[in-house]
Amino acid sequence: MESNGNLPGRRGGVATLERPAVDLSHVELRQMYELMVLSRMLDERMVLMNRAGRAAFQISCQGHEGVTGIAFALDPARDWLVPYYRDLPAVLRFGMTPREVLMSLLAKQGEPNSNGRQMPAHYGSRRLRIVTTGSPVGTQIPQAAGVALAAKIRGEDTVVYTAIGEGGTSEGDFHEGLNWAGIYKLPVLFVVQNNHYAISVPLEKQMANQDISARAEGYAMPGISISGSDALEVYRVAREAVDRARRGDGPTLIEIKVHRFTPHSSDDDHFQYRTKDELAQDRQDDPLVVTANRLKELGALTDEHEQEMRARIRQLINEAGEEAENAPYPDPSEAFTQVYAPEGMTV
Numbered sequence: 001m002e003s004n005g006n007l008p009g010r011r012g013g014v015a016t017l018e019r020p021a022v023d024l025s026h027v028e029l030r031q032m033y034e035l036m037v038l039s040r041m042l043d044e045r046m047v048l049m050n051r052a053g054r055a056a057f058q059i060s061c062q063g064h065e066g067v068t069g070i071a072f073a074l075d076p077a078r079d080w081l082v083p084y085y086r087d088l089p090a091v092l093r094f095g096m097t098p099r100e101v102l103m104s105l106l107a108k109q110g111e112p113n114s115n116g117r118q119m120p121a122h123y124g125s126r127r128l129r130i131v132t133t134g135s136p137v138g139t140q141i142p143q144a145a146g147v148a149l150a151a152k153i154r155g156e157d158t159v160v161y162t163a164i165g166e167g168g169t170s171e172g173d174f175h176e177g178l179n180w181a182g183i184y185k186l187p188v189l190f191v192v193q194n195n196h197y198a199i200s201v202p203l204e205k206q207m208a209n210q211d212i213s214a215r216a217e218g219y220a221m222p223g224i225s226i227s228g229s230d231a232l233e234v235y236r237v238a239r240e241a242v243d244r245a246r247r248g249d250g251p252t253l254i255e256i257k258v259h260r261f262t263p264h265s266s267d268d269d270h271f272q273y274r275t276k277d278e279l280a281q282d283r284q285d286d287p288l289v290v291t292a293n294r295l296k297e298l299g300a301l302t303d304e305h306e307q308e309m310r311a312r313i314r315q316l317i318n319e320a321g322e323e324a325e326n327a328p329y330p331d332p333s334e335a336f337t338q339v340y341a342p343e344g345m346t347v
Contacts, residue, residue, distance in 0.1 A: 022232055023239070024072070026300035030309075032072050032231060033295055036065040036288055037306075038313050039089040042098050045317050046105050046120075050266045054325070055105045059121045060262040061086040064193055066227075066287035067163070067256055068093070069234030073242045074161055080151075082131040082144040082162040085121035086193060090161065095128045098317055102324035109330045116330040138164060138171030141190065145177045148186035148251075159245045163191040166255075167198020169212055175219075178253065182219035185250035189241050192253070193228070195260035200273045216253035228258035229290040259285055 024032065043060050050058040064086050071093035074081075081090055088101070096112065103111035105120045113124050113132075124132030131143060144162035151158035168174060169192060181188045192212045196203045203210060216223025222244075226237055234256060241252035259282035263270040270279075295301035 022236055029295050029300040030305060032068055033291055033301060034309050035089055035093055036068045036231060036291060037309060039065050039092060040288055041313050042101060042317055043088060045321060049105065057120055057266055058105065059085050059265040061088045063195065063259040063261040065089055066229055066231045066234050066258060066291065067193060069231040070161065070191060070238040072235050073238035074159060076129065078157055079159045079161065080129045080131060080147050082140045082147060082160060083123050083133055084140060084163045085133065087163055091123045091130055094130055096125065099320035099323050102320050103327055106324055108324060108327040138168045138173035141173050141177030142180065144188050145181045145186055148181065148188045149184060152186060157246060158187060159242050160188045161191065162188065163193055165198065166192055166194040166203060166212055167201065167206060170206060178219040181251040182221050185248065187245035188251040189238065190251060190253045192255045194255055194257050197260060199264045199268065211255065213253055213255040221251045221253055223253040225255040225257060228256040229285040229287045230294055231287060231291040232294050
């Protein structure tokens with residue numbers, strides 16, 4: 001098998017690997033799967049709230065849930081997230097609650113990301129070690145390198161996770177961030193969640209090389225392309241990359257090939273550029289189905305586990321939704337707070 005570094009990978013397609021051996025107990029495997037189910041069901045609720053006119057905007061992670069495997073390879077107590085807008089599983093793993101996510105969706109007073117000032121899915125929490133997400137595409141990549149550089153200078157045992165869609169890799173920020181991290185061997189996981197569409201532009205119209213992981217070679221770091229349908233395989237690859245970063249051996253570029261089951265956002269009509277047959281084919285690789293089957297093969301999950309899990313999550317989301325709906329909106333008098341300096345303040 002060809003490799004683009006020290007991790008297994010293959011150019012020209014998704015790596016074909018043996019079934020992974022993971023260092024997670026059956027309880028931990030169920031926790032990983034439960035986070036995937038929570039992400040999907042919470043996302044589905046947000047879609048419904050948008051369609052009902054209660055939320056102005058929504059951007060989905062449905063089909064990307066296999067990336068949960070990377071979140072489980074990280075340590076929320078010492079690592080940092082510099083996420084992008086489809087990283088709902090990662091921010092939930094780092095401690096954000098469904099109630100807080102729904103309050104952000106509705107721009108309610110006290111929501112932790114921006115106190116109602118940002119768009120939904122623009123995550124940020126100093127308390128949870130989540131660096132604030134910005135709207136410009138790609139800016140999180142050099143920011144993640146900066147966080148990792150600061151941690152290295154301080155001698156901290158920290159790994160930084162950042163993610164981007166494949167379309168964002170055409171931005172200069174992507175290349176500048178990888179170059180800097182490669183030069184200084186920074187402890188960063190650069191994750192490209194490749195769903196094959198930059199909004200409506202297909203991958204083959206964005207770049208000649210169909211494997212983004214091949215770009216890692218130019219920055220002297222390992223690169224690997226894997227399928228995002230099996231969260232256990234994603235976890236195994238991420239675990240190796242995290243261990244490598246903690247040893248001081250530098251960054252890794254991981255391309256996770258996923259399917260986007262929904263339009264780019266609630267303002268997009270993907271039937272203008274995708275067919276129903278294509279979408280139906282994509283559903284055959286649903287990460288929830290593939291990962292559940294893997295866990296059942298291992299004896300870590302049963303149908304009874306899954307039924308109980310979904311009922312518990314449904315109740316949690318119902319309660320979170322009710323609390324978020326009933327929460328007050330920010331007072332209009334505070335619209336410019338933390339935007340303009342107070343009168344008389346010297347800056």
